Amino acid sequence: MDKEIHPYIELHSGFNQRWRYLIVGTFPPKRGCKERKDLFPFFYGNRGSFWDLLRETELYPEFNFMSIDDIKRWQKTYSIGITDVLKSCLRKPGKECSPADSNLIVNYDEDLNTELKAYVLENIDHIQKIYFTSGSEDEGSKSAYFLFAKLLGQDFKKLPRTKLVKLPSPSGEFLRSVFSKSKKDFGLKPYFYIFLKSNYPDALEVAKGTFEAKKIAPKTRINRNGKVVPLITKRFPNCLDYPSLYRIGEYKKLLPNEPLIETEPSQ
Numbered sequence: 401m402d403k404e405i406h407p408y409i410e411l412h413s414g415f416n417q418r419w420r421y422l423i424v425g426t427f428p429p430k431r432g433c434k435e436r437k438d439l440f441p442f443f444y445g446n447r448g449s450f451w452d453l454l455r456e457t458e459l460y461p462e463f464n465f466m467s468i469d470d471i472k473r474w475q476k477t478y479s480i481g482i483t484d485v486l487k488s489c490l491r492k493p494g495k496e497c498s499p500a501d502s503n504l505i506v507n508y509d510e511d512l513n514t515e516l517k518a519y520v521l522e523n524i525d526h527i528q529k530i531y532f533t534s535g536s537e538d539e540g541s542k543s544a545y546f547l548f549a550k551l552l553g554q555d556f557k558k559l560p561r562t563k564l565v566k567l568p569s570p571s572g573e574f575l576r577s578v579f580s581k582s583k584k585d586f587g588l589k590p591y592f593y594i595f596l597k598s599n600y601p602d603a604l605e606v607a608k609g610t611f612e613a614k615k616i617a618p619k620t621r622i623n624r625n626g627k628v629v630p631l632i633t634k635r636f637p638n639c640l641d642y643p644s645l646y647r648i649g650e651y652k653k654l655l656p657n658e659p660l661i662e663t664e665p666s667q
Contacts, residue, residue: 403489404427404430404488404490404491405488406427406487407428407431407441408428408441408442408443408484409483409513409515412468412482413481413482413483413515414475415481415519417481418523419475419479419481419523420478420526420527420660421479421480421481421528421656422480422481422483422520422527422529423481423482423483423533424483424484424485424531424532424533424544424548425450425485426485426486426501426534426542427484427504428443428445428484429499430491430496430497433497440466440468441468442468443482443484444570450570453570453647456648457651459652459655459657476660477659477660478656478658478659479660483513484513484544485512485516485544485547485551486504486511486512486547487513487515488510488511489504489505489507489511490504490505490506491504499571500573501534501541501544501571502542506547512551514551516548520559521555524559524560528563529564529565529656530548530564531566531655532565532567533570534566534569534571535566535567535569537549543569545564545566565654567650567651567654568646568647570647574643574647575641575647578643586607587607587611587614588607596642599645599649600642600645603642
């Protein structure tokens with residue numbers, strides 16, 4: 401297996417500037433895969449990505465996030481740095497085109513972005529928030545948050561927890577992560593159950609119905625190739641994308657929306 405080198409860190413991390421905010425991801429999808437359609441060569445530059453979510457929040461109507469120049473104007477306006485926690489990695493055999501963090505193979509001695517560690521420790525008093533595009537604390541997840549903690553080592557304990565913010569992942573995997581195997585709350589994660597109860601109470605009736613249906617439904621089906629595959633019971637109709645609504649709401653609540661106001665140095 402050939403190790404992948406991060407294509408954007410050295411070009412676009414901007415560690416020569418003092419940012420008020422940092423957005424930290426893991427590693428970009430493998431380039432050249434038919435499954436991944438790159439829109440532009442930049443962090444999260446693939447179709448259906450972080451930038452699409454920012455447009456949907458309508459927090460920044462003056463930006464379209466469709467080009468590197470536009471994103472860099474947004475960065476400057478809001479003082480937001482962007483980088484990833486890995487500078488290189490491998491992927492699990494057979495999963496070379498998977499964008500999932502859990503399919504990354506990381507050598508903690510070689511692959512972590514040590515420039516990010518140095519930048520954070522030097523500027524932590526100036527940094528207001530560090531946002532992570534994936535926030536699981538399990539090692540198997542290889543999330544941005546987990547790998548950042550691994551990168552910082554003992555210094556991670558020195559960081560104010562109020563400055564560390566876990567965003568719902570922009571990946572499609574998040575849309576499935578709001579469901580659980582628990583019988584409590586109709587098989588919904590507690591935070592998602594509360595969201596629906598507070599904002600879309602009728603959706604809980606839908607969730608209850610599909611949860612009961614799932615319990616008695618067959619566990620497998622025969623696909624068109626004659627193979628036995630798991631049967632997936634949809635928890636919500638396609639027209640009712642409540643997981644996406646939750647994610648957009650969290651982005652609107654958590655991301656900065658006050659432009660940086662430059663002040664003249666005192667004489």
